Amino acid sequence: MSVHPLFARRSPTMASRLVSHVRNALFERRYRPGDFLGTEKELAATHGVSRIVARDALRTLEAMGIVEIARGAGGGARITHGNPALFAEALAVQLELADIDAEEILAAQGAVEGLAAELAAQRATKADVLALKTLLTEAESLLHDLDAFTRASLRFHLAIADASHNRVLHYQLISLQHVSWPNRNRTLNRAVARRILEAHRRLLVLIEARQPREAREFMEAHVGMIRERRVAEARGSVCC
Amino acid sequence: MSVHPLFARRSPTMASRLVSHVRNALFERRYRPGDFLGTEKELAATHGVSRIVARDALRTLEAMGIVEIARGAGGGARITHGNPALFAEALAVQLELADIDAEEILAAQGAVEGLAAELAAQRATKADVLALKTLLTEAESLLHDLDAFTRASLRFHLAIADASHNRVLHYQLISLQHVSWPNRNRTLNRAVARRILEAHRRLLVLIEARQPREAREFMEAHVGMIRERRVAEARGSVCC
DNA sequence: TGACCGCAAAAGATATCATCTTTAGGATCG
DNA sequence: CGATCCTAAAGATGATATCTTTTGCGGTCA
Numbered sequence: 001m002s003v004h005p006l007f008a009r010r011s012p013t014m015a016s017r018l019v020s021h022v023r024n025a026l027f028e029r030r031y032r033p034g035d036f037l038g039t040e041k042e043l044a045a046t047h048g049v050s051r052i053v054a055r056d057a058l059r060t061l062e063a064m065g066i067v068e069i070a071r072g073a074g075g076g077a078r079i080t081h082g083n084p085a086l087f088a089e090a091l092a093v094q095l096e097l098a099d100i101d102a103e104e105i106l107a108a109q110g111a112v113e114g115l116a117a118e119l120a121a122q123r124a125t126k127a128d129v130l131a132l133k134t135l136l137t138e139a140e141s142l143l144h145d146l147d148a149f150t151r152a153s154l155r156f157h158l159a160i161a162d163a164s165h166n167r168v169l170h171y172q173l174i175s176l177q178h179v180s181w182p183n184r185n186r187t188l189n190r191a192v193a194r195r196i197l198e199a200h201r202r203l204l205v206l207i208e209a210r211q212p213r214e215a216r217e218f219m220e221a222h223v224g225m226i227r228e229r230r231v232a233e234a235r236g237s238v239c240c
Numbered sequence: 241m242s243v244h245p246l247f248a249r250r251s252p253t254m255a256s257r258l259v260s261h262v263r264n265a266l267f268e269r270r271y272r273p274g275d276f277l278g279t280e281k282e283l284a285a286t287h288g289v290s291r292i293v294a295r296d297a298l299r300t301l302e303a304m305g306i307v308e309i310a311r312g313a314g315g316g317a318r319i320t321h322g323n324p325a326l327f328a329e330a331l332a333v334q335l336e337l338a339d340i341d342a343e344e345i346l347a348a349q350g351a352v353e354g355l356a357a358e359l360a361a362q363r364a365t366k367a368d369v370l371a372l373k374t375l376l377t378e379a380e381s382l383l384h385d386l387d388a389f390t391r392a393s394l395r396f397h398l399a400i401a402d403a404s405h406n407r408v409l410h411y412q413l414i415s416l417q418h419v420s421w422p423n424r425n426r427t428l429n430r431a432v433a434r435r436i437l438e439a440h441r442r443l444l445v446l447i448e449a450r451q452p453r454e455a456r457e458f459m460e461a462h463v464g465m466i467r468e469r470r471v472a473e474a475r476g477s478v479c480c
Numbered sequence: 481t482g483a484c485c486g487c488a489a490a491a492g493a494t495a496t497c498a499t500c501t502t503t504a505g506g507a508t509c510g
Numbered sequence: 511c512g513a514t515c516c517t518a519a520a521g522a523t524g525a526t527a528t529c530t531t532t533t534g535c536g537g538t539c540a
Contacts, residue, residue: 013524015299026336033337039489050526052292055490059255059296063303065333072534073488082337090330091411093305096266097273097322100407108355108408115351167340168348171331172412253491279522290493295523312501313521 014049015056021047022061026079037067037077088175095179102234105180106227110220112172113157117203117219119164121212128163132204135159139197146188154181156200160219163207180230187233199225254289255296261287262301266319277307277317328415335419342474345420346467350460352412353397357443357459359404361452368403372444375399379437386428394421396440400459403447420470427473439465 012020025031037043044054058077061067065086067077095105120128139152154177161173199222206215252260265271277283284294298317301307305326307317335345360368379392394417401413439462446455 015524023333026333041489052295052525052527055292056295056299056524059299060303063300065330065337069490070534071488071490071532072536073486074535075489075533080337082334084334087330087334090305090327093263093266094322094324094327094411095408097305097320098407104406104408107359107406108352108412111351111355112348115348119347166344166347167338168335168344168416171334171338172348176408255491281522292492292494296491309523310501311499311521311523313519314502315500315522 013056014047014053015060018043018047018049018053018057019060019064022057022066023064026066031079033079033081035079037079039076043077084171084174087171088178091175092179102180102230103227105176106223106230109173109176109180110223110227112169112176113160113223114216114220116161116164116166116169116173117207118212118216119166119169120160121207121210121215123165124163124207128159129204129208132156132159132163132207136197136200136204139200143190143193143197146190146193149193150181150188153196153200160203160207187229192229253296254287254293255300258283258287258289258293258297259300259304262297262306263304266306271319273319273321275319277319279316283317324411324414327411328418331415332419342420342470343467345416346463346470349413349416349420350463350467352409352416353400353463354456354460356401356404356406356409356413357447358452358456359406359409360400361447361450361455363405364403364447368399369444369448372396372399372403372447376437376440376444379440383430383433383437386430386433389433390421390428393436393440400443400447427469432469 022031022037031037038046040051040054040058043058044051047054058067058069061077062069063086065080065083068080069075069077124132135152135156139149139156142149142152158170158173158177161169164170199218203215203218203222206218262271262277271277278286280291280294280298283298284291287294298307298309301317302309303326305320305323308320309315309317364372375392375396379389379396382389382392398410398413398417401409404410439458443455443458443462446458
């Protein structure tokens with residue numbers, strides 16, 4: 001039994017139409033972070049669909065990082081205030097599916113971090129510099145625990161992106177670190193750690209001295225060195 | 241059908257556990273693009289949950305760009321081969337939620353495209369150069385239709401990223417263009433279009449001549465000019 | 481103030497129907 | 511006899527309805 005052709009045209013699923021509806025409203029600024037979207041039942045009712053369809057749409061919107069869902073009385077769906085981790089996750093998934101290795105990622109990371117260092121040298125506030133100093137001191141005290149040292153170093157790099165006062169760089173660096181950095185740093189030894197620490201000290205000096213061009217070049221070289229080390233590591237580990 | 245109390249500890253939702261299961265398998269390379277995951281019913285059965293839960297999980301995995309779902313006989317869920325558009329969308333959502341404007345985005349874009357131009361000047365193949373020339377010719381013939389001209393220009397920029405043979409730059413540029421470029425270019429007139437065309441010609445010459453440093457500097461200046469224009473535009477449009 | 485309880489809301493299960501898509505088989509035409 | 515087109519069946523998601531279970535907020539009462 002076929003439906004009359006006039007009414008047959010509804011290929012995009014109802015859930016996807018609901019998703020588009022919310023997404024478009026967001027981009028047209030009709031929804032803002034924190035806004036209440038409604039409960040499953042309300043959404044289903046106002047859009048004339050079943051609760052399952054509303055659920056499907058909310059699952060998708062949740063995965064897209066657009067809404068947060070709370071249970072219990074007073075619960076329901078609200079527009080989130082943003083969650084960079086989700087975006088980092090999205091990049092990580094795509095890079096994994098496209099089978100992209102650390103070298104390509106670190107090349108791009110060099111450009112992003114180079115600009116971050118340049119802007120940081122132009123715009124870093126006293127608070128930014130203080131935060132960087134604190135992280136540097138913390139890393140110094142962690143030379144005995146190389147995994148913890150690595151994490152502190154990652155935070156130092158991210159703090160430079162923050163000091164650039166460009167949030168795009170912050171988001172990009174988060175996502176790139178998420179895929180470029182191994183959980184444990186296999187070839188890192190204390191000598192290398194000291195060299196990294198020295199590079200970070202020098203970076204901080206250049207930022208404090210307001211030398212954007214030098215900061216950028218130094219950062220690019222620094223990330224370049226990390227890339228070299230990672231490439232050598234990868235070659236060395238063809239077998240174990 | 242109630243679950244035995246022994247197995248009742250399940251604070252994270254069952255759908256989210258199913259999502260994690262697939263996600264982890266992907267990152268551990270136990271799943272590869274194209275692999276068949278199963279149908280809704282099969283997934284529900286093998287994980288001991290209802291079809292609703294399996295659906296919820298598949299909606300999430302679909303939004304994350306991990307699986308594709310096909311209907312009909314022989315349908316079901318498969319690991320995708322990647323979809324950069326989804327990732328671009330994720331960045332766009334986050335930038336919108338964090339209320340980031342075009343200037344910040346174009347600053348980051350300058351760094352990404354600068355590196356793309358530098359690498360393109362080092363690595364572009366004959367085919368890459370040919371593609372760039374074709375796009376340039378196409379843009380030249382579109383001076384009468386400024387919207388079409390804008391789209392051709394965007395493709396030209398993306399082709400440079402492709403010529404860099406670094407896929408991360410391609411992904412990043414797609415996502416940044418997605419949010420930085422207005423659908424219609426309000427202040428673009430024919431004189432500006434000619435200047436853009438001239439800049440693109442010069443870029444192509446530098447890439448063909450294998451002058452990485454110059455290509456990078458020129459590209460950074462080029463994107464910088466676009467940024468200036470966009471900022472002026474934004475200021476001019478406080479009111480209409 | 482604090483513990484408790486009620487209720488609202490999502491999470492999950494089950495059954496059923498609708499719709500889409502592929503495929504295989506049969507009818508038709510050259 | 512062979513190729514092609516049509517059609518019907520089968521297999522899968524899409525959508526609806528209705529139900530139970532779990533969770534967490536908020537008000538109430540001691």
